[in-house]
Amino acid sequence: MLGLDRKTRSDDTRADKKNSLVKVGVVALVAGLVGGGAGAAGLTYFMNETETGSTLTSNSTPVKVSDTNVKGSSAATKAFNKTSAAVVSVINLQKQDDSISGYDTLFGQSSSSSSSSGSSSSSLETASEGSGVIYKTSGKYAYIVTNNHVVEDSNALQVLLSDGTKLTAKLIGTDDISDLAVLRVKADKVTDVAEFANSNELKTGETVLAIGSPMGTEYATSVTQGIISATKREVESTDEDGNELGTATVIQTDAAINSGNSGGALINLAGQVVGINSMKLSSTSTSEATVEGMGFAIPSNTVVTIINQLETKGKVERPALGIKMLDLSEVSISDQSSVLDVPSSVTGGVVVMSVVKNTPAAKLGLEKYDVITKIDGKTITDTGDLRDALYAHKLGDTIKVTRYHNGKVQTSEVKLTTKTSDLNS
Numbered sequence: 092m093l094g095l096d097r098k099t100r101s102d103d104t105r106a107d108k109k110n111s112l113v114k115v116g117v118v119a120l121v122a123g124l125v126g127g128g129a130g131a132a133g134l135t136y137f138m139n140e141t142e143t144g145s146t147l148t149s150n151s152t153p154v155k156v157s158d159t160n161v162k163g164s165s166a167a168t169k170a171f172n173k174t175s176a177a178v179v180s181v182i183n184l185q186k187q188d189d190s191i192s193g194y195d196t197l198f199g200q201s202s203s204s205s206s207s208s209g210s211s212s213s214s215l216e217t218a219s220e221g222s223g224v225i226y227k228t229s230g231k232y233a234y235i236v237t238n239n240h241v242v243e244d245s246n247a248l249q250v251l252l253s254d255g256t257k258l259t260a261k262l263i264g265t266d267d268i269s270d271l272a273v274l275r276v277k278a279d280k281v282t283d284v285a286e287f288a289n290s291n292e293l294k295t296g297e298t299v300l301a302i303g304s305p306m307g308t309e310y311a312t313s314v315t316q317g318i319i320s321a322t323k324r325e326v327e328s329t330d331e332d333g334n335e336l337g338t339a340t341v342i343q344t345d346a347a348i349n350s351g352n353s354g355g356a357l358i359n360l361a362g363q364v365v366g367i368n369s370m371k372l373s374s375t376s377t378s379e380a381t382v383e384g385m386g387f388a389i390p391s392n393t394v395v396t397i398i399n400q401l402e403t404k405g406k407v408e409r410p411a412l413g414i415k416m417l418d419l420s421e422v423s424i425s426d427q428s429s430v431l432d433v434p435s436s437v438t439g440g441v442v443v444m445s446v447v448k449n450t451p452a453a454k455l456g457l458e459k460y461d462v463i464t465k466i467d468g469k470t471i472t473d474t475g476d477l478r479d480a481l482y483a484h485k486l487g488d489t490i491k492v493t494r495y496h497n498g499k500v501q502t503s504e505v506k507l508t509t510k511t512s513d514l515n516s
Contacts, residue, residue: 166360170300171314173362176283177225178355180251180304180311181237181260181274185218185244215247222303222355223250223274224285224364226398233278236398237354238369239265242272253312256280264401268328268409269339269389270369273401285356288363290390293322293342301346301368301386303355310351317346317384325475326387340475341387342366348386357388365391396483410486410507411514412457413450417442418473419462432498433462439472440464440495447514455492455505465493465502486510 164172221241227234235250242248248260258276265272297319304311321343328339344357348368357366366388400407419427419440427433431442443461446452457463463471466480467490484490486507493502 167298167300167316170358170360170362171302174283174285174356174358174364175302175312175314176253177285178253178302178312179223179225179235180308181221181223181235181241181354182217182249182251182308183219183221183242183245184215184247184249186246187214187216218245220304220307220351221353222351222368224354224356224367225281225283226285226287226364228278228281228284231278232275233281233284234263234398234402235260235274235276236367236394237272237274238367239267239270239272241354242274248274250274250276251308251311252280254282264405266397266401266407269393269397269407270328271367271389271394271397271401273398285358285364286362287391287395288359288361288365290322290342290365290392293319293359293365293390295319295322298360299344299346299365300358300360301344301348301352301355301388302358303348303352303368305347305349305351307351315347317344317386319343320345320385323390323475324387325473338474338478340390340393340479341369342390344386344388345384346386347384348388352386363391364394367391367394393479393482400485408486409511410481410484410488411450411509411511412455412477412481412492412507413447413452413509413514414443414457415445416463416474416477417444420473431460431462431495433495434498437462437464437495439470441471441474441477443494450509450514451505451507455503457492457494458496462495463492464495464500465491467491468493481507 219241221237223235223237223241225233225235242262242265245262248262250258250260252258258280260274260276263273263275295318299317299319301315301317302312305313319342323340324343325338326341342357342365346357352368355368356364357368359365368386368388397407419431419433419437419442422431422442424435427437428435433440440462443452443457443459443463445459446457463477465471466477469476469480471477471480480490484507489504489506491502491504493500495501
């Protein structure tokens with residue numbers, strides 16, 4: 092009986108649906124006779140939709156895309172549009188040895204027996220890809236700044252413009268310490284150049300965009316957004332073999348920077364370049380923890396100083412005082428008073444730990460435990476400030492150095508005659 096009841100209810104349901112379908116169909120047909128051909132079409136549409144199980148009816152309204160989009164662009168969009176065409180992909184081409192000796196060996200021939208017939212050749216292949224920024228056109232050439240590690244060991248270089256145009260690039264100069272390089276391409280296909288901002292005006296928390304080619308040319312002209320996490324962060328600079336090149340002062344940002352972004356632009360919301368992306372700390376060797384949101388960029392003021400020298404000389408000659416130094420903040424308060432003899436009002440500076448003979452520092456009369464607090468009237472709070480102040484000058488320039496010596500403030504002038512390379516030799 093239970094099974095019979097289920098069958099009966101099921102049959103009744105089908106009968107009710109069928110009757111309903113017939114009634115609605117009749118109504119539609121009548122409407123078609125009154126209104127003309129549109130009614131017949133409406134009946135056919137209804138029947139087809141019903142047969143396929145759809146719930147649509149003849150008077151359903153299709154969804155459409157709005158004809159009135161919200162007008163205007165965000166500040167980030169405007170900044171990107173202003174600068175993106177000046178950001179390029181840089182392709183590092185290196186020689187790859189192609190040899191058929193393995194093929195010959197398979198058939199019992201030695202490589203020497205086939206060498207006379209040209210068994211080996213050399214071809215250029217893509218070894219790595221990075222990013223770059225077009226910053227200047229002069230005459231028939233355009234100039235591009237990128238990272239030194241992007242172009243390192245290259246046998247040839249290519250530049251891919253934002254519109255897909257590929258150009259051959261010439262390497263003009265490189266600098267290991269700053270990790271910067273300058274390239275040159277023909278300017279006839281270049282449409283935009285980037286503008287540099289004053290990186291000294293950056294504020295922590297300021298919004299920035301990173302533009303480049305993360306993971307290579309397939310994702311060229313990608314943009315990510317973040318903030319300035321720190322305006323001056325001291326990091327160790329190393330070469331590809333892990334050898335220390337010195338300490339670099341960089342901008343820290345949480346804008347996503349991945350492999351391939353190196354050499355690309357970090358811009359403010361005015362569309363100005365505030366830094367050249369150089370490094371990304373993604374993990375640590377001493378821990379299994381993954382570190383995210385820590386990208387680094389070379390400040391634009393540093394970039395401008397370096398590229399001007401690379402264009403003219405192909406290398407960078409940095410002036411040096413000739414001292415070994417220590418941040419005043421690393422010295423205990425008691426030692427600052429008893430050993431260095433500086434007043435408690437002095438909260439920043441650089442402590443002279445030793446002086447190299449025949450250098451500007453020696454000529455200036457700097458001595459161990461002197462505390463440098465200003466260069467050319469600008470406050471020096473740490474070793475990064477001191478390097479920035481020195482590297483803003485060229486060999487032969489004269490600077491003013493303010494220091495505490497035996498508890499007294501002294502300001503003296505000295506000519507920069509020593510290069511950093513002279514101290515490392």
